[in-house]
Amino acid sequence: KAGVTQTPRYLIKTRGQQVTLSCSPISGHRSVSWYQQTPGQGLQFLFEYFSETQRNKGNFPGRFSGRQFSNSRSEMNVSTLELGDSALYLCASSFGDKNEKLFFGSGTQLSVL
Amino acid sequence: GDSVTQMEGPVTLSEEAFLTINCTYTATGYPSLFWYVQYPGEGLQLLLKATKADDKGSNKGFEATYRKETTSFHLEKGSVQVSDSAVYFCALSSGSARQLTFGSGTQLTVLP
Numbered sequence: 072k073a074g075v076t077q078t079p080r081y082l083i084k085t086r087g088q089q090v091t092l093s094c095s096p097i098s099g100h101r102s103v104s105w106y107q108q109t110p111g112q113g114l115q116f117l118f119e120y121f122s123e124t125q126r127n128k129g130n131f132p133g134r135f136s137g138r139q140f141s142n143s144r145s146e147m148n149v150s151t152l153e154l155g156d157s158a159l160y161l162c163a164s165s166f167g168d169k170n171e172k173l174f175f176g177s178g179t180q181l182s183v184l
Numbered sequence: 185g186d187s188v189t190q191m192e193g194p195v196t197l198s199e200e201a202f203l204t205i206n207c208t209y210t211a212t213g214y215p216s217l218f219w220y221v222q223y224p225g226e227g228l229q230l231l232l233k234a235t236k237a238d239d240k241g242s243n244k245g246f247e248a249t250y251r252k253e254t255t256s257f258h259l260e261k262g263s264v265q266v267s268d269s270a271v272y273f274c275a276l277s278s279g280s281a282r283q284l285t286f287g288s289g290t291q292l293t294v295l296p
Contacts, residue, residue, distance in 0.1 A: 075227070102282065104282070104283065106284075113286055113287070113288045113289060114273065114275075114284075114286035114289075115286075116283040116284065116285070119282055119283060121282075126282060127282055127283050129283065161227055161228070163227075163228075167282070169216075169277065169282055172230045172233070173228075173230065173284070175220075175227030175228040175229070176227050177225065177226050177227045178227055
């Protein structure tokens, strides 16, 4: 059974650009969550999608957005990139029930120059 | 708001030593508690979880007990191996939220 797949693995952008990251969940999973991991702030929740609807949103500016498609694949977009957006972005999938196990992808390492 | 405080790392142990990584939390209501592990270059993997007070989660020799009176969920292992070297994260989810609040992570290095 394939795991959670995130693409691309590495990304380099410059300030002011925008970026789109992709996440393919485990087959059958309908929930996809996104987390940002940085050395300074640790792991922070961005948002969660379930059946194409955003169910939860963390405390991030509106530059961070996401969506989920009918096949449960998800994308997140960051517009007007800032240096502080440099981070490892992790996607996690699950069936969508509270307290269940999340399956994480290996992440997309974004560097903003 | 919810928060998780973890023992500062890094932690370096010799193989077969006893491991404890402290974790305390602040949350409204009765959160569920988790330990996740991250190996180099990989995403996080669930190590164990407990969903109510006095529950003990266990997996691969690791254990943690949900202590409501001390708001703690300390991770323990009786005899660590080199392959246990990784970063360990304590986390919680509370209320109806389907999101995790993570601690800062503890880097564990086990030497042969």
